[in-house]
Amino acid sequence: MPARCAPSKPASLMVFQDGWWYLDPDGEIRGAIVLDNLVHRGDIPVTIGVFVDPGVFLGAEDPKNRNTEYDAFDDRYVDFLLSEIIPEVTKDYSIAEDPDEWGICGGSSGGNCAFTAAWLRPDKFRRVTAFLSSFTQMPGGNPYPELVPRVPSKPLRIFLQAGHRDLRWNEPERNWLANNLRVAAALVEHP
Template identity: 30%
Template structure:
C-alpha cells in the first residue's frame, strides 16, 4: 500500500486530448439552435444513494493489487514511487507514423471546427451532425521495449489510446525491473484527430463494434513487430488494453467484441455514456449499453477490469438531454453490474479528482497495472 501526501489535483479537462465530450456549439446548418454552455461538473459524494458500497481507504492509500471490489481514495494524490523517475533506464521507445491513406479501416473523417450537432427532435438519444466529412490524418505510434525483452521471443503487451503515454512507459520501466510485472511491450497509438461525435477519434473510440480492435490487429501490430523488432503474443490472456475517457470505453470495447484477442482492461474516467456516432440500432445508446443491456444480458466474458472515476468527473446534460451523459453515474453502474456478474474487477472512486486526473493516474497506475496483470502466466510456463 502506497502512502501519499498532498498534491494538486491536475485535470486534463477540455484542453486535453482525453476529453470525451464537446461543448454545445452552433452548428453550420440553418436555422441555428440556441447555444448552450456547459457548467462545471458537480462534486459527487461516493456514498450517494444508489452508488456501490465501497471501502474507504486512508487518505493517500491505494487498494491492494490483489483485491477485487470497490474502493474510495483521496483526497491527496502524490505520485507512486515508480512514477518519479525522469528518464527511462530499463527500456527504449521506438516511434513511427501511420497515414490514413494506407488504412483499409479508417480512411479519415473530421467535423468542421466550431460545430457540433443537434438533438433529433423525435429522439433525444440521437445526435444529428451535418458537418462531418472525409478528411486525411496522420497518427503516431510509440512502442516501449524493455531491455529485458529477449529478441525473437513472444511477448505479452498492452495497447493504449490517445498517443504516447509517458506515464505508462515510466510505470512499466520500474515495475518490470522490480519483477512486479512480466516482461512486456507497451504500444501507444495516436487517434485520428478531433473529439466526440463526427470526429475520427470519436468514430474509432466510441463505436460499439470490433472494428477498432481489427484495425489494431491487422494494421498496427504488424507495423509494431516490424519497426520495433519484437514478436507479440497471440494469447488473449497476455494482451491488455487501456485508455482514458473515450479511450477507456474503447479499451473495453476492444475486449468485449474480441475476447479472443484481449482479456485485460484498464480505464480512467471511461466514457460509458451515449456518445456513439453514427447511430446504430443494434446499440442505440452507445457505450451506455454496456451497463444498460450488454453486461446484464450477456454471458460472463473472460475480462479482468480495473476502472477509475473522479468525484468531479464529466457531467454533460447539454444538447441531447437524454439522461445518459453522466460519467460518474455510468462508472458506478458499471461497477454495480460487474460485481453482480462476479467479474474480477477493481473500481476506484477518486475524491478531489477531475476527468482523467493526472495526479490520480500518477498515484494509481502502478497498482492498476499490477491488478490487471495478476495471475498472468505465459503459455508453456509452469
C-alpha cells in the first residue's frame, strides 16, 4: 500500500505474478519500493500492488503448479484473480473501476499469464508488462502471432521485454527471443 493510499479513494491496481520475487525488499525488483517511489514523485497515480504467488500442491512429489497456471491459454487464472484475489483487496480498499487503471505484470511464464489475462479480459486489465515471456512453453504452442491479426484491435497497452540470449536463442525450435519478437511484430502490424 502506498503511503498516500486512502482506503475510501479509488486507487489504480497492479497485479504481479510470482509475487514473492517482485515483493522481496532485498531482491532485484523491489516492486513495492518502486511503486511507492513512483507514487510519491507523482509519476503514477496512487496504485495498490497485489503480489500473487502461484499455487502449490501440498505433499505432492512435484508441488509446483506455476506452469499449469501461468502458461495456460484460457481464462481460469484471470477469473481466479477477479473472483477470489481482487475481492479480498476490495474488502478494505477502493479500487478504480476504469480498466485503464488496472495493470498486470509478470516474467517468463508470469509474462504469458499477464499477457493472456489482459488479452482475454481487456474489460478489466489494459496495461501489461511482460518480461522475457516464455510463449514457447504454452501448451499447444504460442497462439498470439496467428491470433492477433485475426481479431479486432483490443484497447491494450503492452510492454514486452526480451533478451537477445534468452533460452534457446540460437536454436530454430522453442526459441524464446524469436517467439517474443513474433508477438511484438503481430501487435505492431495489427495495432
